[in-house]
Amino acid sequence: MTLFYRHNSNYITLMGQTYPHRLWIKELGGTFQxxxxxxxxxxxxxxxxxxxxxxxxxxxxxxxxESNLEKDCISSSVVKTEDCKDKFLATTLSHYKNPSQEESVKTPDSNRQVTRVSQLLSSIESLLAQTYPSAFWVVGEVQGLGKRSHGIFCQLAEKKDMPGTGSSLTVNCVIWSNDLQTLVDRHGKDLLDQIIADGVQICAFCHVHFYKARASVSLTIKDIDPSYTKGLLALEKEQTLKKIKEEGLE
Structure with a gap:
């Protein structure tokens, strides 16, 4: 029933096997995200x-x-809460401490320090959560669109400019059925069908998730900016008409 936590000046985030401890967390004023x-x-x-x-x-x-500032706040009972908050606000990612540093293992035949896979993945999960603590806008091209009863699954892709390095960078995405209904109510089904389609560039408001069991990242799409896609389509149409006119094909 291992529990881990991270924190900033506003809240403490608990993760891991939290279910057996949910009543204790609620007593501290905790809410489930x-x-x-x-x-x-x-x-x-x-x-x-x-x-x-x-x-x-x-x-x-x-x-x-972590830094010496955090250790002071944890070990000292006389440090004021506001002092702790000010110090934590001053802490940046450059002070990030790998949680495996104190738990690293020496190999049998040397003094080399090694890190367990679980420790590495926990570090990545924590750093990703610190970097993207809330939803943010992501731009990419829809690929591999698949519609299911419980949601829409696809990839957002960015084409690479360098030859010989693969056609594009991709990240898996999902729009769950309840979020999809919200988008339909907000933007209309016809417009969404035009925008959420293979080969179309979109600007999506997403939460990022890291799955340690698969060491993979995925995005949950919460909203779409139709004006971004419509602007690109209008520009593409304008460029096509200009090309037709220049070639005398109109």
């Missing part, structure tokens, strides 16, 4: 101390940005 499959607890010095002790007791610990 269904889209990200994590719990969030309001930040305070008391909550940070409690969470740190509890997670350590259950075989987990911190996946947060």
């Amino acid at each position: 269904g889209a990200r499959k994590v719990w969030r607890v309001p930040f305070s010095e008391k909550n940070l101390l409690t969470v740190n002790e509890y997670c350590t007791k259950h075989g987990g610990g911190s996946l947060s940005l």
Whole structure:
């Protein structure tokens, strides 16, 4: 029942095997974030101390940005909460500490420090969550579109400019059925059918997810900006008409 946490100046995020501990988390004022499959607890010095002790007791610990400032806030009972918040706000990704540093393993035949796969993936998960803590806009071309009863699945692709390096970079995406209905109500079904189609460039508002079991990243699309795609289509049409006129084919 391992628990891990990370935090910033606003909240403490709990992840891992949280289900057996859900009642304890709720007592701290925690709320479940269904889209990200994590719990969030309001930040305070008391909550940070409690969470740190509890997670350590259950075989987990911190996946947060760490520095001597954080250690001071955890170990000292006289540091004011606002002081901790100010210090955490000043901490940047350049201070990120790999959680495997204290748990690295020496190989039998040398003093070389190695990292377990699970530690590596936990580090990637934590850093990704720190970099993209909320939804953001992503631009790409729709590829491999597939419609299912529970949602739409596709890839967003970006073509590579360098030859010999593959045709494009891609990331898996999904629009779950409940989100799709929201988009239909907001933009209209006919417009969505035109925009969410193979080969069409879109601008999508997404949450990013990292799946440790597969070491893969995927995006959950929450909204679409139709004006972005319509602008590109209008520009493409204008360029086509201009080319036809120049070649005297009209």
